[in-house]
């Protein structure tokens with residue numbers, strides 16, 4: 001008896017069916033994470049492997065089709081964004097990892113076309129596809145792919161992208177659609193992750209997720225900080241006069257769009273050669289690339305070739321295989337974060353992968369270890385695609401030594417012996433001991449970090465020494481340090497001690513937001529701290545603020561508000577605030593308070609000819625005013641531009657004064 005389709009016994013059938021349904025569920029879950037939350041938990045390669053297995057089962061057991069969920073292009077629509085239909089469906093591309101399948105694609109297309117064809121080959125940017133719709137030469141909407149038929153309107157965030165033309169007078173009257181990819185450059189990504197680590201947050205796994213997430217933040221100011229970029233690669237099909245893909249890219253470039261490089265290849269050999277060329281240079285691109293896109297150059301021919309359900313017939317994405325390596329899991333170390341969260345880290349036999357030596361990899365949490373049944377001594381499979389942090393894909397069962405034992409997650413903190421607890425709704429374990437040394441060290445390091453109080457001479461080694469010598473336990477201790485006690489530390493001369501004391505003295509006068517950030521309130525990063533300091537220019541006032549009041553601050557949601565309130569409700573932190581003030585730290589902000597719009601609260605609706613929304617907000621803030629996204633009785637004036645929204649009616653109900661373009665000019669004119 002074989003186990004192929006011919007056998008068809010009820011036993012094998014039910015086993016197969018079980019596998020298939022499990023696969024469906026797993027793929028569905030990954031789709032939701034990838035498209036809906038932009039936070040995938042497996043690599044693209046592993047995901048594609050699941051899809052392939054699904055396809056394989058379907059072709060072996062066609063009966064399974066009845067149990068199959070319809071596969072569509074991934075859906076990234078979110079409820080909070082306005083939806084708009086695409087003028088033409090925004091399809092995804094079929095993709096392949098194999099040269100053979102690529103050649104089959106070319107053969108198929110050439111057969112359909114009835115002769116040899118010329119193909120355009122370009123590097124595939126690992127970003128997020130968007131459609132920009134221009135009306136009479138002005139950007140009207142930017143839409144995500146969404147369901148393929150309709151997408152989320154992310155125009156406000158797309159407008160923050162530098163180097164993207166928002167007006168193309170050359171395009172003339174009518175509608176023009178430009179498609180392309182939004183991404184975060186590799187250098188910017190490294191920079192953003194550096195900042196994140198300083199804030200004690202887990203680094204972003206890769207640029208693609210970050211770009212997708214940034215496009216979906218509700219505050220365009222936050223989106224602007226993510227330094228999104230755009231590369232154009234297509235002009236909407238159908239109503240455009242272009243004959244070839246090369247002509248399209250040339251035109252886009254002339255209009256001022258950043259475009260990708262491309263090569264022409266004739267037939268399978270030519271295309272393959274171009275792909276290999278791009279592959280050889282993939283590390284040198286400013287963006288992450290995971291392959292190459294191959295398209296029929298002739299546009300009228302594309303129209304004739306048409307599309308299948310979810311992908312056009314005239315294009316394919318060839319994906320580079322992610323680099324993989326095997327190595328031995330030597331141990332699992334638990335790293336204690338500043339809020340006590342334990343992160344298991346795999347200690348690996350050093351192995352070279354995609355040009356770097358890998359010695360460790362995060363294992364995320366206890367559940368992950370159990371789910372994969374990772375044991376010390378196991379041979380693990382590592383994968384690194386592009387700039388993604390290396391991930392442990394799984395184990396190689398055949399290489400498990402007989403002595404390998406199941407890993408037992410400790411029930412006490414490995415650093416201090418304190419009790420561990422798992423907070424409801426979180427996967428992580430936390431050490432509850434506030435005196436746990438690594439927690440203290442991380443809190444102090446965060447406080448002194450460049451994005452907080454910026455005390456340069458207070459690095460990891462120095463902090464370790466100070467804690468060990470019993471000189472420092474909390475933030476206030478830093479400001480009690482004395483020359484003579486510092487001189488008792490190993491390898492510390494008068495010069496370095498003086499340097500440290502000067503640094504500490506200098507930190508007393510940092511802007512308030514740095515202090516707020518340095519306190520390490522969960523969920524409060526540098527940007528949130530800035531928003532808080534702008535609204536409450538006094539640490540005492542902030543500490544006594546109610547959660548509802550907090551939520552009315554621009555950019556502060558319920559989670560952050562609750563976290564801030566909880567932090568200051570803790571008596572120890574209340575005392576901390578008083579002590580910091582007594583020690584002479586700057587806990588009040590004076591600077592903006594003197595501006596001509598000081599204390600004035602504004603709301604905005606509609607568009608203004610002189611400024612974009614974000615620019616306008618910055619102008620008002622620079623003059624000491626503040627801008628809220630929602631109307632409330634605290635708002636002093638609603639600025640109404642062209643095509644205003646429902647805020648006008650709301651303002652009338654709440655008796656809030658309304659001002660137009662001229663009032664705005666007058667307000668801003670105060671500073672001229």
Ligand SMILES: [Zn+2]
Pocket residue numbers: 336413414415416417418431432433436437
């Ligand atoms: Zn501990």
